[in-house]
Amino acid sequence: MRVGFLRHFYVRRLLRFMEKSKAKRRALPPELTRLEQMLSRLPPQKRAEALETALLANPDETPSREMRRAAARQDRLRSDGRGYRSPGAERPRRRS
Numbered sequence: 001m002r003v004g005f006l007r008h009f010y011v012r013r014l015l016r017f018m019e020k021s022k023a024k025r026r027a028l029p030p031e032l033t034r035l036e037q038m039l040s041r042l043p044p045q046k047r048a049e050a051l052e053t054a055l056l057a058n059p060d061e062t063p064s065r066e067m068r069r070a071a072a073r074q075d076r077l078r079s080d081g082r083g084y085r086s087p088g089a090e091r092p093r094r095r096s
Contacts, residue, residue: 011051015039 018036021028028036039047063071 007052007055011048011055015047015051 014032018028018032018039022036027033035051039050042050
């Protein structure tokens with residue numbers, strides 16, 4: 001989106017839609033679910049700025065391997081903060 005006022009309008013409207021959907025406990029479309037997860041990590045004041053920056057980014061550029069791996073690693077993190085561990089992996093032993 002190259003036109004500034006349309007981009008600002010779109011960003012505000014999209015954020016408002018996501019907030020209202022969450023308040024009404026409605027499921028977001030799959031494309032917006034991932035976006036909402038990422039934006040929820042930011043403070044409310046920075047969400048519009050981050051979304052606008054994402055819209056300005058060139059979508060034709062593929063992210064580097066390092067960035068893709070970091071994103072995948074972040075997706076695997078559990079809510080308790082520990083990373084994903086495969087079922088057969090050994091747990092570190094505690095020293096007493």
